[in-house]
Amino acid sequence: MFPFEPPMGKAVPQHMRTDNLSALSRRAFLRSAVTKSCILGCSWLVPQTVLPQTTKPAPSNRTNLLFIGTGRRGIELLRLFIDQPDCHVVAVCDVDQDHAETARDFVNSRYGTRDCRVYYDFREPLARSDLDAAVIALPLHWHSIPAVMAAKAGLDVYAEPPLAHTIKEGRTVCKTIQRYARVWQTDVWRRADIRVLQAAEIVQSGAIGAIQSLEIGIPHGHVDCAGTAGQETPAKPPPGLDYDMWLGPAPWAPYAPARVHGNWRWHLDYGGGQLMEWIGHYMEIVQFTMGLDTTGPIEVEGSGEYPAGGLWNAPTAFRIRALYSTGLTIAILGTQNTRQGILWKGEKGFLQMNPDGAIEYSPKLSPALPKPKTLVAAPVVHVREFLDCIKSRRMTSTSVESAQRAATVGHLGQIAIRLGRKIRWNPATEEIIGDETAGRLLGKSMREPWYL
Structure with a gap:
């Protein structure tokens, strides 16, 4: 018989240790508290009552999340994270006003409040002091810059593969995550299967x-x-879409429906x-x-x-x-x-x-x-691992390297x-x-x- 011991979170590298708690803020202290080990794989073998959690933690024990990119995949991730009672979505951001406001309304509906803040430029919420992590779901040409800026702002990062649009961009992301001792999880949820x-x-x-x-x-x-194949004629961007921001670091090109969302x-x-x-x-x-x-x-x-x-x-x-x-x-x-x-x-x-x-x-x-x-859904296990590693400061199974x-x-x-x-x-x-x-x-x- 093949022994089956799913790997737990890896040992914390020296530069990621959180021993000097006296120098940390209260929120940083809560981040460093090892409340449980990462659960990659083992959650498949335990009673289903273990996951998801059922007891809602005190606000000070919750992980405050910013969502950058709330299109199709962003909304899917939002639904996964918001079901975890120890995380709290406090802000959403998208260059498309419809996407951003749909996400905000969904969050507020789930929480029964009007507290979720909406942004259209990801740089603005990064100045907040109440965030713990960013979940990034953007087109590939936008993978590296928000990840680097989020890490520099002190946030842990959950992001879509591939890591970056080029090899050099990817290495910059790696160096930044390591330098600022951030927890990184790539959304390769199949690793949790x-x-x-x-x-x-x-x-x-x-x-x-x-x-x-x-x-x-x-x-x-x-x-x-997106149902826009063949719609290549240059046109005026639709109201609510900041097209120049959507292009971002990419070369300028005229708007066309087939160029943007999905395709x-x-x-x-x-x-x-x-x-x-x-x-x-x-x-x-x-x-x-x-x-x-x-x-x-x-x-x-x-x-x-x-x-x-x-x-x-x-x-x-x-x-x-x-x-x-x-x-x-x-x-x-x-x-x-x-x-x-x-x-x-x-x-x-x-x-x-x-x-x-x-x-x-x-x-x-x-x-x-x-x-x-x-059999617990692998995407849920993967999200759960990220949230647990934020608290334990362990490396996730899908590291930035x-x-x-x-x-x-x-x-x-x-x-x-x-x-x-x-x-x-x-x-x-x-x-x-x-x-x-x-x-x-x-x-x-x-x-x-x-x-x-």
Whole structure:
């Protein structure tokens, strides 16, 4: 039988210790109190009454949250967090007035108050003194700046993958989170799925032999996420949308419905196509099972297909191969015939994890893996872990460093596809070897007044 001990929160690094309580404010003291250990994975194995909590804590024991970005994913996260009685949503922010005010009204309705404050520029609420953490759900070109500014303002951060729009931006986020000793959680909730832990146990136990290669299957094409496909004619932005703020650090371009909400992910100025939409989710699982959370490939090559015309310019299909120093190869495929999910190929057999979390493996394991007695939704477990780690100051299961390493594979794949040649990579220094042109693509300029 495969032993099953989900990893608890990691030990607190020296620079994150909170021993000198006399120098801390009352709220900071409450942040540092170790009230419970992080619950990644183990919540699946305990009675369901344990999670969510049912006793409403005193206001001084609650975590005050700011939501930056209240579109589709932002609202989904808002619903998850607001169900946790030890957190309190005090402010919401979005450049779209409808999004922001819908979120505010939802919060006030749930609390039966009119206390939730609405903002349209994320910099304004960061000046508040009553915030503990920020939950950020923005287009990819906006991932890094608010995260860095929130950390500098003393807030812990829960944010969407991939970590940043470029590798250099991602490293800046990492350095800032580490420098200001902030708790970081990437919204890779699949890491909280019991079946991911089971997959890791199978792989690491040697049951399917030494892993020779992996395949990550990602969707292909462009999906019309907002019903605006083809609406590319420049137009006046709708009332209530601060379009200049929406563009932010991206190059100026005229407003068009197909450029913004939902479908921004198919334009490389704001997103990264299906590759960057999924790489953070799947690579985090691969890194966890293979012990790659703090390293990266040494070579990346790839090919892709781009749209023949139109506003959306992200690849519609791609084939990427990443080679690691151990000899391990990871194929990242996004084609019409690609089976989605993760496939581990070992000397003795294989393990396939499907997008819904179901596991297939060969040879059959004896005895078979036990089914969890209690199944708590992985997104809830993931949110719960973040809130607990805010109090304990432990590192979360989806750290900022693992997020950087996961995103890097996708970014290097994009560079290899764009240039049509193999990229040699130094994962220790995060530099491209012997290719100045490719090296310039590790970062990008930002439109004034934005910078990192």
